[in-house]
Amino acid sequence: MQTLPLNSGSLRLDKNELVEIYDQYSPRLYRYALRLLGDPDLAEECVAETFSRFLQAVKRGGGPTSNLQAYLYRVAHNWIIDSYRNKPALEQLHPELADDKLENPLVQITEDMQRERVRNALFHLTPEQRQVIMLRFYEDWPHEDIAKLIGKTAQATRALQHRALEALRRLLVEQED
Amino acid sequence: MNRHNRRDKDQIDPRLYENLDLLRPTTPRNPEAAVRGRAKFLAELDTLELASPERARKGILPGWMTNQSKSSAAYATHRKTRFSFSGAFLMITLLVFLFGGASMTAFAAQSALPGDVLYPIKTSMENTQLALSTSPTGRANLQMEFAQRRLLEIASLIEEDQFQEIPAAADQFEAHVRNLMVEVEDVASRDPEQAAKLSAQVSDALTRYAYSMSRMLEQVPEQVQLKMMRTIQNTWLVGNIGEIVFNGAIDRIGPQAWVIAGQAIAIHSATEVKGTFAIGDVVQVRAVRNEDGSLAARYIERVLAGLEEGGSGYPVNNGAGMSGSGDGQDGLSDDPDQTQDQPNTQSGSDGSGQFQNQTQDPNFQGSGSGKDSDQDSSPKPGPGRDGSQSPSDKDN
Numbered sequence: 203m204q205t206l207p208l209n210s211g212s213l214r215l216d217k218n219e220l221v222e223i224y225d226q227y228s229p230r231l232y233r234y235a236l237r238l239l240g241d242p243d244l245a246e247e248c249v250a251e252t253f254s255r256f257l258q259a260v261k262r263g264g265g266p267t268s269n270l271q272a273y274l275y276r277v278a279h280n281w282i283i284d285s286y287r288n289k290p291a292l293e294q295l296h297p298e299l300a301d302d303k304l305e306n307p308l309v310q311i312t313e314d315m316q317r318e319r320v321r322n323a324l325f326h327l328t329p330e331q332r333q334v335i336m337l338r339f340y341e342d343w344p345h346e347d348i349a350k351l352i353g354k355t356a357q358a359t360r361a362l363q364h365r366a367l368e369a370l371r372r373l374l375v376e377q378e379d
Numbered sequence: 380m381n382r383h384n385r386r387d388k389d390q391i392d393p394r395l396y397e398n399l400d401l402l403r404p405t406t407p408r409n410p411e412a413a414v415r416g417r418a419k420f421l422a423e424l425d426t427l428e429l430a431s432p433e434r435a436r437k438g439i440l441p442g443w444m445t446n447q448s449k450s451s452a453a454y455a456t457h458r459k460t461r462f463s464f465s466g467a468f469l470m471i472t473l474l475v476f477l478f479g480g481a482s483m484t485a486f487a488a489q490s491a492l493p494g495d496v497l498y499p500i501k502t503s504m505e506n507t508q509l510a511l512s513t514s515p516t517g518r519a520n521l522q523m524e525f526a527q528r529r530l531l532e533i534a535s536l537i538e539e540d541q542f543q544e545i546p547a548a549a550d551q552f553e554a555h556v557r558n559l560m561v562e563v564e565d566v567a568s569r570d571p572e573q574a575a576k577l578s579a580q581v582s583d584a585l586t587r588y589a590y591s592m593s594r595m596l597e598q599v600p601e602q603v604q605l606k607m608m609r610t611i612q613n614t615w616l617v618g619n620i621g622e623i624v625f626n627g628a629i630d631r632i633g634p635q636a637w638v639i640a641g642q643a644i645a646i647h648s649a650t651e652v653k654g655t656f657a658i659g660d661v662v663q664v665r666a667v668r669n670e671d672g673s674l675a676a677r678y679i680e681r682v683l684a685g686l687e688e689g690g691s692g693y694p695v696n697n698g699a700g701m702s703g704s705g706d707g708q709d710g711l712s713d714d715p716d717q718t719q720d721q722p723n724t725q726s727g728s729d730g731s732g733q734f735q736n737q738t739q740d741p742n743f744q745g746s747g748s749g750k751d752s753d754q755d756s757s758p759k760p761g762p763g764r765d766g767s768q769s770p771s772d773k774d775n
Contacts, residue, residue, distance in 0.1 A: 217424055220424055221420075221421065221424070224417065224420050225417075228413070228416070228417070228420075229408065229413075232408050232413075233405045233408075236405045236406070236408075237402045237403075237405060242406065242408070242409060242412070243412075246409075246412050246413075246416055249416060250416050250419055250420070253420050253423075254420075254423060255538070257420075257423050257424060257427060258490065259535070259538070259539055260427070261427045261490075262490055262491060262492060262495060263495060263496075264492055264494075264495065264535075264539050264541065265539055266538075266539055266540055267539075267540065268540065269540075273538065273539070273540070276538060277538055280538070313401070316398075316401055317401045317402055319398075320398050320399060320401050320402055321402065323398075324402075329597075330597065335399075339399055340402070340403060352598075353598060353599070353600065367391055367392075367395065370395055370398075370399070371392050371394075371395045374394075374395060374398040374399075375392055375394045375395050375398065
């Protein structure tokens, strides 16, 4: 999935290459952030922060020496986790989604609320489980690449996927029964 | 590859699939926002001096001074200033380097990570700050700040996959924590009140650090994990040298240690004890944690009489109004479960130095003094508990 060649040594990039990196990854990171955050402004902020951190790293002479894509997604995910901590709880955003109200047929669950509910469930996962789901389900990454990103074996990421799906099923599907 | 992917997804509960699919379509990105974001990126790019990225890694001298030019053609369209080696310009740049370069270097060093060439400068700047500080409190605050910096560096190292630098950073972090505790002890010896405040801050900070590090554990390879776990443990141990205060019921009383709220607390000659004590009493304990994690009591004060049947649990008094069915003495002799010696026989046989120390405190009712009536204040008709302190070796 690595489309830009990088030196195996320290990160040596000139500005042209950095701009290329931005153009290539910015849309993907935006969609990734938008799925998890649900807010276009926040998603833009996430992208900006991610690349800013990347630039800071490059400036220091550091930065990722191998898997650039994994690095960018990791940084983005970390930012998202931090930003999600400051979000008000789901029930505050959508009181209709409080458990006792779901029974009420008069309550209209809009699609927005449903999406929010799914997002909320995703944030109940551990960070690694969430990464596996996001990258596998929405971006079709092969297990090997995900494994490299989170620093585990492909077998472990499969196990993570299984557990994550189980958890999500409990949160999203069993509730409806 | 794709077929494999699809097979995975086919195994998903279709209702779950439906739910997750809700997030799949994303509203198109606002083109203006996208352009703005890109412009911001380009602006930030411009502020970086990428003329010689080797600078931070290989040498302090800017590339143009060492005659190394790296793909300067690529910068032709981006760079605002172009360097030429005219005499006057060299002169100016020399001056800038001599007078401004040092501070620029220092500034650049601030964001250096372990492994960077500029990192030693960052370290020496921190040491200078410490040397210039005039008070242990000031130094303590500095050590806390530096400890936190080490954590931020570790977080950055993780993001950049530079795991090999982490153990050294963790060691440095531990050093900061140790030095921090030295300063706290220093403050404690001069100004106990300020020490108490500082201790609270330090406990807070160390707790946060330990949790931060724990969260990072899952992102590092196994050997680094082991190292970091040790650092976390040491932080808890070293950090908890500050005083711990808690209330709890006495479970057991022994010559060298008591058990309060399930926690073994060592008693020693310097332990200050206030009031009379019986098992079941609620006491306030002020203790310090030793290097091996054990607790040593500095001060114990009875807060509530034990809440047993017939007891009414009000503060320190000696038997007034107690309607309990047993008094200490009777309880002691009647109790078949009693595994401890009778107090009256205890004093003579017990040669433990600890016990002797305990009787020095006038408030402390040594069992040898025969004042078992004082124990009436906490009637113990209940299960197997006696109403006196009966130090016995079994307690330890």
